[in-house]
Amino acid sequence: MRDFVIAIRSSVVLWLLTALIYPLVILGIAQVGFPFQANGxxxxxxxxxxxxxxxxxxxxxxxxxxxxxxxxxxxxxxxxxxxxxxxxxxxxxxxxxxxxxxxxxxxxxxxxxxxxxxxxxxxxxxxxxxxxxxxxxxxxxxxxxxxxxxxxxxxxxxxxxxxxxxxxxxxxxxxxxxxxxxxxxxxxx
Structure with a gap:
């Protein structure tokens, strides 16, 4: 059961990092540094x-x-x-x-x-x-x-x-x- 909880926590942390935090950071950098290109x-x-x-x-x-x-x-x-x-x-x-x-x-x-x-x-x-x-x-x-x-x-x-x-x-x-x-x-x- 302990391994199962660790696996779930790891999955949630990795999901937050790769699906939410990383894209938002890249979006922010693009909007600040390259707004013309970032907006098409x-x-x-x-x-x-x-x-x-x-x-x-x-x-x-x-x-x-x-x-x-x-x-x-x-x-x-x-x-x-x-x-x-x-x-x-x-x-x-x-x-x-x-x-x-x-x-x-x-x-x-x-x-x-x-x-x-x-x-x-x-x-x-x-x-x-x-x-x-x-x-x-x-x-x-x-x-x-x-x-x-x-x-x-x-x-x-x-x-x-x-x-x-x-x-x-x-x-x-x-x-x-x-x-x-x-x-x-x-x-x-």
């Missing part, structure tokens, strides 16, 4: 309305904006097709005809807009929610946006350079451009 990296417009997160891609279809990566789950915009808001890739092999049927309209749309198709403008990311595109994908869209907004390509190149995120810790990944932040900066011009 949310961006607001001039009216202080939340318009998105820097962590989740959004669909932009207007000629006046940079287009991001396509998403298999449509960034949870289609609640009927994706009622839970889950992320995920299609996992289709390059030889799968369904993948070719999915990317062909995207290639046609880009070519009609006189945008050189790049891999990240055609294929979705592994999570299906990536908010970044490559610098090359952003530069491929400069002429389209310059014409739609009456801006010079040089102005857009400067804007892209200002909103390019470097490699994580200087060594991991590739530099990329957060499409939502870039489009917000474009609207503020």
């Amino acid at each position: 990296s949310l961006l607001t417009n001039s009216s202080q309305q939340i318009i998105g997160s820097t962590l989740i891609g959004q669909t932009f279809t207007s000629e006046r904006y940079f287009w991001g990566r396509p998403s298999v789950v449509n960034y949870s915009e289609n609640k009927e097709a994706n009622p839970t808001g889950l992320s995920g890739a299609s996992n289709l092999a390059p030889s799968n005809p369904e993948l070719l049927n999915r990317i062909k309209p995207e290639i046609d749309r880009l070519q009609q807009a006189r945008v050189k198709p790049t891999a990240d403008l055609i294929y979705s990311s592994g999570s299906g929610l990536d908010p970044h595109i490559s610098i090359a994908a952003a530069q491929a869209q400069i002429n389209r946006i310059a014409q739609a907004r009456n801006l010079t390509p040089e102005n857009l190149t400067t804007l892209i350079n200002q909103h390019t995120d470097g490699r994580f810790l200087g060594i991991f990944g590739e530099p990329g451009v957060n499409v939502l932040q870039l489009n917000l900066a474009l609207d503020q011009r």
